Amino acid sequence: MQSLNRKDTLPEVGGMVLVMGVTGAGKSTFVNALKPESVTVGHNLESTQAPPQAVQIFLDEEKTRSITVVDTPGFDDTRRSNTQILAEITEYLATQYALQIPLRGIIYMHSINENRMKRSSRQFLEMFQLLCGDDALRKVKFVTTHWDNIDPDREGEALRREQQLLDEWWAPMLEKGSSNTQFSGSHDSAEGIVLDLMSDEESIVLEVQRELVDCDMDLGDTKAGKSLRKVIEDDIAQCKTSIEDIDTQMANATRPRRRSDDDGKMDRNQAEVKALRRRREDLQKRMDELEPRQRELKARGKVGQKVKRKISEEQKKANADKAKGMFSSAMEVFTAVLNIVLVVVSFAIL
Ligand SMILES: Nc1nc2c(ncn2[C@@H]2O[C@H](COP(=O)(O)OP(=O)(O)OP(=O)(O)O)[C@@H](O)[C@H]2O)c(=O)[nH]1
Ligand SMILES: [Mg+2]
CATH class of the missing domain: 1.10.287 (Helix Hairpins)
Structure with a gap:
């Protein structure tokens, strides 16, 4: 692995949680639910299509511990090719890993409103398993969304669909240590899900991160x-x-x-x-x-190498800032490389 100079950026204590799922599953809604309403967010949020966000929550007043929850590109095979989506997602994964930000878990979102497993959902689930590899599954949480959208007289149907997801689709991953829960749509529910992934100090490395960053493989040669x-x-x-x-x-x-x-x-x-x-x-x-x-x-070639080059460029800028007395965190470099908005929430009581 090409060495990246960690001294250029402040260390990241706490790490990152990635939110994944097909388009419309509710990833952005979940990430938004983590922010208190008063929070000020990035300058380019006026655009009709909100840019992806990362919400960094500081857990203590001294700002020594934080967890950053990151929205990732949704899988949508009608608007973009699967290749494009795979490339975008792996760019996130390679950047986080190359920056040595600990990955504390993955939240995999799925709308309970989806009557039958769509082709895109099936394809994404398959790709997700290959990206993860078996070892990382213990820190994957399958989260069903849109529960507050279910009519009370349709709740039985929704619960049956949930059971079907658990028995037919997620069972192999649940057997390997993944867990599942429901997201109610509230701030507390979102916080609880993140907190649960933080309950141990463990972090994971995904199969595709080893392939792309450690082994410099071409994207087309990875398992996914x-x-x-x-x-x-x-x-x-x-x-x-x-x-x-x-x-x-x-x-x-x-x-x-x-x-x-x-x-x-x-x-x-x-x-x-x-x-x-x-x-x-x-x-x-x-x-x-x-x-x-x-x-x-x-x-698409060697996604890991491309990401490492971009990180080096951003770290050079960070170095120049450091000379001016300004420090960049690994998280800031992460969001700069991926062009996403970093929202900082201070002193949240998780
Ligand atoms: N009632 C309700 N609506 C939700 C929930 N999650 C998402 N939605 C709605 O469903 C739509 C899609 O949600 P998003 O959060 O944008 O979905 P996403 O996964 O970020 O989708 P992409 O960004 O396209 O990948 C929006 O209109 C949300 O308001 C939920 O838990 N309850
Ligand atoms: Mg979104």
């Missing part, structure tokens, strides 16, 4: 990257097979007919060919989208 590569390859292979199948059906449908063929059948054939042609165009469009994603994953 390989699995994503396979999903893309399988999708492409499936499109190809379907296109070949359609071509065979079109060849049959457009074969010259005997005179005895009636006009009705001709019409049916034309309609069938038209539908096949439309399906073929859709599949071709999907293939055209998938092929650049394969290249994109490769092009």
Whole structure:
């Protein structure tokens, strides 16, 4: 691992908790719930799309202990490619690890309003497991959200969905030490969840952090990257097979007919060919989208090295500030590298 000069920044006592989950799960709502209303936040919050935030909570008046809760990019395969999301999330993870900020746990959010596990939720859960590796699972908390949105007469249904999540989807991780809880939407509930992850002094290192930062691997060669590569390859292979199948059906449908063929059948054939042609165009469009994603994953290269370079640049700036008597914390470098807003909450009684 490229050595990073910790003397350039103040040490981080306490560490970090990352909030993860698909888009709409309630990550930002959770992070916001940790802030008292009076807190002043970053200057660029007027923009319609609120930037990601990190809320640093100092636990004592001397400001010697803190915990920072960080909102991470949501997994949303409709607006951005999976590759893009994987790259963004791993950039957060690599930066935290390269800065040697202890990772005290991960809060994995899931909306209880989601009737059935969506494809994007399933894919994210799979990717999450590969990012984490088994060892880190003991400090992962699965948190269901949107409970305050459930009509009282629908609570039974929601509880059944929760049980299904526990039994069918999260069971392998719960068996390896993960825990679960509900987020009620309140400040106290958010605080309780963070506090619970802080109840021991332990921190974790994720599989992908070792891969990217310790071993300088290409993103596409990490376990999560390989699995994503396979999903893309399988999708492409499936499109190809379907296109070949359609071509065979079109060849049959457009074969010259005997005179005895009636006009009705001709019409049916034309309609069938038209539908096949439309399906073929859709599949071709999907293939055209998938092929650049394969290249994109490769092009992401060594995320760990890129992050270390960015950290060095930020530390140089921190050094210049130090000469002027201003000190930067590792957390400030973290937020500068990732371009996220750092909100400081002082003297919170957790
Ligand atoms: N009632 C209720 N609404 C919630 C809860 N969590 C989130 N929401 C709402 O659901 C929507 C999405 O929540 P966000 O917190 O923005 O979700 P997110 O996970 O940050 O989503 P991305 O930033 O897109 O990844 C917002 O309109 C929230 O107000 C909750 O626990 N209860
Ligand atoms: Mg958000």
